[in-house]
Amino acid sequence: MSDRAVQDALIRALADAPFRGSPAWRTRELANQERLERFARFLARHYYYERLAHFFKYSRALARVTGRPPEAVLTSPAFDALLPTLVLGSRASAVAVAGLAQEHVRGGATAAVPYLEDLLAYEHGMMVVESGARLWRDGSPDPADQQRSKPVRVEGTMLLDLQVDLPLVLPLLLRPWTEVPQAPRRPTRLLIARSRRGRVSVARTSSAIATLLELADGRKTMDDLAREAGLRPAELEATLDELVEIGAVRFSTGS
Amino acid sequence: MGDLKVGAFYNPHLGEALAGASGIDHLAMADPPRGDDPWWPKIRERYTLLLHDYLGQLSEPLDEHAIQRARSLAELYKSPWVAEHFQCLHTENGTYNLNYVFPPLYTEEFLDRFAANASALQARLDQPLVMENIPGFFDVAASRLPEPVWLRRFFDRTNLGFLLDLPHIWLEAHYKGADPKVFLGEFPLERVVELHVAGVSEDRDLQGPWIAPTAPSDEMLDLMVHAVARCPNAKAVTFDAFSPTLSADVLFASVARIRKALRN
Numbered sequence: 001m002s003d004r005a006v007q008d009a010l011i012r013a014l015a016d017a018p019f020r021g022s023p024a025w026r027t028r029e030l031a032n033q034e035r036l037e038r039f040a041r042f043l044a045r046h047y048y049y050e051r052l053a054h055f056f057k058y059s060r061a062l063a064r065v066t067g068r069p070p071e072a073v074l075t076s077p078a079f080d081a082l083l084p085t086l087v088l089g090s091r092a093s094a095v096a097v098a099g100l101a102q103e104h105v106r107g108g109a110t111a112a113v114p115y116l117e118d119l120l121a122y123e124h125g126m127m128v129v130e131s132g133a134r135l136w137r138d139g140s141p142d143p144a145d146q147q148r149s150k151p152v153r154v155e156g157t158m159l160l161d162l163q164v165d166l167p168l169v170l171p172l173l174l175r176p177w178t179e180v181p182q183a184p185r186r187p188t189r190l191l192i193a194r195s196r197r198g199r200v201s202v203a204r205t206s207s208a209i210a211t212l213l214e215l216a217d218g219r220k221t222m223d224d225l226a227r228e229a230g231l232r233p234a235e236l237e238a239t240l241d242e243l244v245e246i247g248a249v250r251f252s253t254g255s
Numbered sequence: 256m257g258d259l260k261v262g263a264f265y266n267p268h269l270g271e272a273l274a275g276a277s278g279i280d281h282l283a284m285a286d287p288p289r290g291d292d293p294w295w296p297k298i299r300e301r302y303t304l305l306l307h308d309y310l311g312q313l314s315e316p317l318d319e320h321a322i323q324r325a326r327s328l329a330e331l332y333k334s335p336w337v338a339e340h341f342q343c344l345h346t347e348n349g350t351y352n353l354n355y356v357f358p359p360l361y362t363e364e365f366l367d368r369f370a371a372n373a374s375a376l377q378a379r380l381d382q383p384l385v386m387e388n389i390p391g392f393f394d395v396a397a398s399r400l401p402e403p404v405w406l407r408r409f410f411d412r413t414n415l416g417f418l419l420d421l422p423h424i425w426l427e428a429h430y431k432g433a434d435p436k437v438f439l440g441e442f443p444l445e446r447v448v449e450l451h452v453a454g455v456s457e458d459r460d461l462q463g464p465w466i467a468p469t470a471p472s473d474e475m476l477d478l479m480v481h482a483v484a485r486c487p488n489a490k491a492v493t494f495d496a497f498s499p500t501l502s503a504d505v506l507f508a509s510v511a512r513i514r515k516a517l518r519n
Contacts, residue, residue, distance in 0.1 A: 003364040004314065006397045008346040010360075015351040035393035042392075042460035047354050053499065089352050133350045136311070137318040 006030070014040045015088040045074050047088045048097045055098070055127040058119055059105045061173045065180055066108030066116075070101040070123075091156065094131035098124040115169070115183045118162040125158050125192050126200055132156055134198035151225065151240055152218030152252040158192040159210055166190070167204065193248035201246035209239060218252035259489060260303070261514050263506055264497040270294030272503040274301065279510055283307040284332055285497045304332035305449070305493070306382075313372040314343040314359055322379045329382050335490075336383045336448060338418050339376070341369065341406070358389040361398045361405040370412045377415060385416035385448045390423040392430060392461065402427075403441035416448035419486065420495065421478055422455055422466050429464060436481050447486035451495035452479050452513055468498035470509045476516040483517065492517065 010030060013020045020040060026033065049071055053060070056070035063069040073079050078100050086093045102120045110116045164183035167190070172181035191205040191213070212229045220228070226236045243249035262281035265273065267289060273282065274297040281303040288295040298304075306329050311321040329337050343359040345352040359365040377384040388406060400408075410417060419442065428435040454469030471479070471494070483489060494509045513519075 003360050003362045003397065004347060004368070007314070007343050007360050007365075008348075008351075010395060010397075011344065011346050011353060011357070012351045014353055014357070030397055031393050031395050038461050039392045042458060042465070043353055043355055045460060050354060088354070089350075133348070134352070136345055136349045137315060137321070 014043055017044075017084050017086050019087075021084065041083055044083060044086050044088060045079075048079075049074055051094070051127055051130070052097070052101055055130065056101055056105075056123045058170055058173045059101070059123060062105075062113055062116075062119075062180065063108075065112050066105060066110055068105045068108030070105055073097075073100040073104045076100070076104070089131055089133070091128060091131045094128045095124075098127040112180045115164040115166065118164050118166050118183070121160060122162070122166055122190070125160050126202070129156055129158050129192045129194050130198065130200045132194070134194075135196040150218050150221055150252045151212075151216040151243075151249045153213050153216045154193065154247055154250055156194060157213065157248045159205065159213060160190045160192060162188045162190065164188065167202075191246075191248060193243070193246045195245075195247035199247070203242075203246065209243070212236075212239060213243070213248065216249055259483065259517060259519055260491040261493075261510060261517065261519055262303075262305075262491060263494040263510050264307070265298060265302075265304070266497060266499075266501050266506065267292050267294070268499055269501070269503050269506060270298065272507075274298055276507065278507070278514065281305055281491060281493070283338075283493050283495075283497075284328070284334075287328060287331075299332075304334055305336065305338065305491075306332050306334040307338045310337075310339050310376070312343050312345065313339060313341075313376065314365060314368050315347065316372045317376055322376065325376070326380065329380060334382055336385050336416060337380055338385050338387055338449070339373070340387045340389055341409075342389050356389045358391050358402070360395060361400040361402055363399070366400075366405060366408060366412075370409055373409075373415060374413050377413070383416055383448070385418040386410075387418035387420050387451070388423050388442070389420075390426045392426075401441070403438075403443070407443040410443050410446045415446075416488075417443060417446035418449045418451065419444070419447045419482065419489075420451040421482055422451065422453045422471075422475065422495070425475060425478060426455065426464065426466070435478050439478070439482055440485070444482065444485045445487060447482075447489050449491045449493060450479065450482060450486065450489055451493050452476070452509075453495040454509070466495075468496040468501040468505065470505050470512065476512060479513070480516055 013025050019025055052071045059070045082096055102124055165186045165188045166183055169181050169183035189205045191203045194200050208229055208231060215225055215228050226233050240249060260280035262279050265282040265284050271294055274294045283305040285307055308328055310325045311317040340356055341358055342356045344357040424439050425435045428438040452471050454467055454471050455464040456467035456469050458465040492513055
């Protein structure tokens, strides 16, 4: 085994609590298990602090009204209870930690924030979509991206239906305010996607795009999609280019 | 010591205070400036800026995207040198990522990897590359060389500069039960271009001290003075704190204490 492979095992042990507790890891005796466990817990708290600080920043801005800064969950018994199950970067762990933050904020003084549920769904969605393995270096082009034949919705891409026009109020929450900024009540659908390099994008979504994403299963051809989504070929091409750019869609070889 | 520049990290939430501050020679940039940062134009105009972003882990070659990003940030900041870390924090296939600095195994294989990849990055940069030491919290059985020996061989092979992070040295000495000044003496101090100084505080998970956005202790400042006297090529000392919880008072008081300790 190369030293690089040993380093990978070490990184996995620090990131993946179930692996860290497994005989497969323990029998290797690469490091003092007790000290490794302490460092892994430190890393987990740091990892999710960074994510809550970033993705739940609007709830953070509202904490002087709600009394519930989202990152406070990281020192709670509930988070400690999650530690033996966490795999840094995994979707399941992102769902669990974001869920704790949601519950924590919900328990505060929320009357002045009638759109709180929409906000929490948005923040939760952003954090979950960001999770998952990412591309750190350019490699050989993915053959699936080279052959533009059958579009497929990328796993994890999220469509979020909201009761209010949340994008209008988000920037206001981060500026100085005395009364809680309010969001216009208007059904709003957002698309949240992540590029292969891990960049999370949010876009307002038309019903045509939503339909396109629902149809893009890797089996339908471009002609099928254009017909079923009611888009002209040029519109379809342009829309797909944008969706590929933000990581919502890739092209399958169809094999 | 009077020629040393003394600075801090740019913390965007302290942008207004930093834009109007005196007594700070330079700011290290850990993140690119945000598009909506109103203080960035003044900061850029006023300060010498040091590129200290995450460029990539040099256990693997940086790809063209990462190299172009490093080049454009160095140009944007007019950075006199570019910093990266001796770190290997994500698996080669990208599945696992610690999102925190973590050292490589100190082995011949990693020495070859870091020397080759750092030299390749240096060849693509217009500024000198300096490399920062990273602390280990526990020993790894597969590490074959002492860290100072590994670093010395790296710098001898590449001729790059050393960004000496003193709290990292202090922490390693603490957890080894060693005297920090004695441990420091094992490192290739003649290669040092910049020093980092910071505070430490007790961490509940580690059950001991770790780096924190707090002021450096008297002991840390004493270690800094000891180190600077042994780093003949050092050009700058930077208060290494970058956190939304860092207050302006702590930042300015820390820089002032560093200056006073250096009689700068």
